Amino acid sequence: MATILKVEKIEKYYGNKGNVTKAVDNISFEVEEGELIGIMGPSGSGKTTLLNCIATIDTVTSGHIFIDGEDITSLKSKDIEKFRREKLGFIFQDFNLLDTLTAYENIALALTILREKPSVIDEKVKEVAKKLEILDTLNKFPYQLSGGQKQRVACSRAIVTNPTLILADEPTGALDSKSARMLLEALDNLNKTLNATIAIITHDAFTASYCKRILFVKDGKVFNELIRGTDSRKEFFNKIIEVVTLLGGDSENVL
Structure with a gap:
């Protein structure tokens, strides 16, 4: 199976010599074609900075990121926009519809x-x-749609170009529980039927339980990994809570 995403010893620092913050601290991992992976951590863990680096929105301080075999950390600014447009799909918490x-x-x-x-x-x-399942909403404007419908429109926009990698940043953050479940089931279906490679950034255990593998990020580092295997979604959810608890986290931060 092809490796779609390879993150190799990346670091991202902010500040100057007197006051340096390591937002991402020597992170490495790979994502295979057709994976539905979650990157999970509380606010301030570095997961959003990691996402921004993968998404070419931010640049790394050191290390390399390969997407579909291409080192995006070496791309010139004029080539980044083209790469992003052709290879990446984005789903944002606040929909970002026009x-x-x-x-x-x-x-x-x-x-x-x-x-x-x-x-x-x-x-x-x-x-x-x-x-x-949004055919009947295509002629409507965003203000005429529910939050769940808006997010499914945003999801459609992300996958319509058949991107190599879909990045979802807290995709259920602005949704009620019913709409969140519908969106996650839709993403799960896309992953299974289209073999779509999807990375979901989240602090929410319910959202993460739909993934096949989870990387837990804390203080800019990957400190644990969970693989769903043959577990049911409910069993996987319980394991996620166990990991957060055992590693000294506050389960309220991921529910």
């Missing part, structure tokens, strides 16, 4: 930027909208 565009237009925008033909755009938008 209010002046319909759901259809929000999803189609990524394909328009890639200069796809209108007929191809129409086919792809409707295909992903069907998978995420």
Whole structure:
């Protein structure tokens, strides 16, 4: 199986010599094609900085990140935008939809930027909208949609270009429990049916329990790993809580 993401001894420092903060401290891991992986940790753990480095939004202080075999830490600024557009899909906590565009237009925008033909755009938008059960919302504007519908539109936008890697930053953070469950089941389905490679950044144990593997980040370092294996989602959820408790964390921070 191909390695989609390889993070190799990366570090990210902020500040100057007199006051240096290590947001990411010598982290290494790999993600295989078709994995649904969670990166979990409390606020201030370094998980968002790690995500930003993988997403090419931030640069590393040292180390290397390879996506689909390409070292993104060596890309020139003029090439980063093209790489991000063609290889990465993003799902944000606050949806990041354009209010002046319909759901259809929000999803189609990524394909328009890639200069796809209108007929191809129409086919792809409707295909992903069907998978995420939002066909009947395509002509609506974001203000006419529920939080769950907005996030499924955002999810559709992230996958419509068939990216190499989908990055989801606290994707259920702004959703109620029912909408969160629907979104996570949709991501799980996309992972299984399309073999989509998805990395979810979260502090939430319920969200993490849908993943197949979890890396726990604390103080900028990976301090534990859990693999779901044959466990049910409920059994995996309980193991997540056990890890947080055993390692001295506050379970209230991940629920």
